[in-house]
Amino acid sequence: MKTLIATLMIAAPLLAISHSAVAETATKAKAKAVATKKAPAAKKAPVAKKGKAAAAAAVAGGAAVVAAGPASAALSTEDLAVAERVHKGRIACELGAFVNVNADTANPGYFIVDGRGFKYHMVPVKTSTGTVRLEDKAAGAVWLQIANKSMLMNQKAGQRLADECMSPEQQQVAEAIRKNPPPSLLDNK
Incomplete structure (x- = not known):
């Protein structure tokens, strides 16, 4: 029971963050749509075509594949x-899966996050909780990293692509929590 409660306490802030990000994105999209309706019609500048390496998105086996492009x-x-x-x-993640997280050498601060069936070009986003959050807004992918684990979610598809991912540092924190669990908020003293 304590494990379930502890898991819920860890997951609740992550869910709140993802829901607030979705709401914020929807609000920005509505504001942009209203602004474009009110603005006089203007000629659109031609958009330069990008090479194959900068393809916006393709779907392969149900998972989005996004090639890294210029920031x-x-x-x-x-x-x-x-x-x-x-x-x-x-x-390493659960069920033998893995995620590669590598810095994009061409774009400081950006990351290439890939694994079996997906590849995302992600940017860090500041959070109020201190959780490390990387996003690929075009693909709807989010990488969340807390002290003892990380997960990769595709918000557009509404699915978790990788869970229980742990770097060596996170494995040490998870082991410390197992050996000395924090006190439950529900336990009376």
């Missing part, structure tokens, strides 16, 4: 600070 904006100092806390390398 559209420089990151703020807060976002760069988040990027420094990201665990990099091949990260």
